[in-house]
Amino acid sequence: MDAEAGGEEERPRDDEILAFHNQIRAADAEKLEFVGDKEPLSVLAAEYASGSPVFKAKVEKLGQTYVAIRRARGDGNCFFRSFMFSYLEHLLVTQDEVEVARVERSIEECKKTLIDLGHAEFTFEDFLVIFVEQLQSVIQGRETSISLETLIERCRDQYVSNYVVMFFRFVTSGEIRRRTDFFEPFILGMSGMNVVQFCRSAVEPMGEESDHVHITALSDALGVPVRVVYLDRSGDTDDKPAEVNHHDFIPVGSPQTTVDPFVVLLYRPGHYDILYTKQE
């Protein structure tokens, strides 16, 4: 009995184990900014130079369509972070005010969804406001307008960057719960959890990784198409040339089914980065 009690004394508490785990993860993550610099695609070729032939072949194939990559920190928020930067950068470059107005209407819908689901507005409004501020500041010719350099700085800033990521997590969770009947079969099959448990444990906390359920929900809720290019081992056979697969997430009810998504992400197992398409 005494020995057993002594054993319990020795064992670190759950919160201590967790703090240690977080410390390791934080130290690891800080080797890279939340979003890195734009790098030529050749850095990928270098990364896989001594890797498996299927990866090498696929990286070469990628070079036919894409020119550059921008890495996101591997802290479990990389999908949301990549989406944030890729989307805002596109708006800054194209000055597409019609798209800004459209997404602002989608954000109003997201807000209604969250309130209908029982969230007090004050729990999400700070996060929403920060995202809307970024949307408005990428359009030029206003007092609050920002340059690409400032956009990069902001997406690297802990406060702005994490608030936008958190807003996307609210939106994603709201969309999944609003359309429980649609999402539940995917979630059950993948995780064995119901929709509420899934949102609580895999969507709402910062640092929880994303997969196709999160991407579908965010893309649908904001009405923004997303292309994910897969760099993995699939098609690993000698007798046919490696194909690089991609999947387009087209928002439900979107008229633009024939348009290529402008948010393009590179998926490698467990991680998302941003890809840049070759201009004609």
Place this chain on the structure above:
Amino acid sequence: MSTPSRKRLMRDFKRLQHDPPAGISGAPQDNNIMLWNAVIFGPDDTPWDGGTFKLTLQFTEDYPNKPPTVRFVSKMFHPNIYADGSICLDILQNQWSPIYDVAAILTSIQSLLCDPNPNSPANSEAARMYSENRREYNRRVREIVEQSWTAE
């Protein structure tokens, strides 16, 4: 000084005053919005019925990005509550999300009382008794309930 966390805590407080969930109350200490006192009433028709359990919530400037440190001040007997009153609850640790406000935190703790998680025991005696001898466990809970009326 008005920081984002303090502004947010004022709104948390307003909500708790105007629209309090059943069996819960909480308020910041007089001169410190970062330190709250709260009371959770034991849910009706359970062994916890009638208990008034006091807690403190200590917030930091990182709130709502980081959870508060929540501790029972009242003596407790529960599989997921440590001897020092701190609570083993996922949303207060690795599953925290700014989606929770103070009302939601206190509601989650209230439901933990009757619905312990035997997989992460903080009090191994309570955890063992909960699964092996529920009658004795309930008797110990009733003792805690009675102590909650008199303890300072």
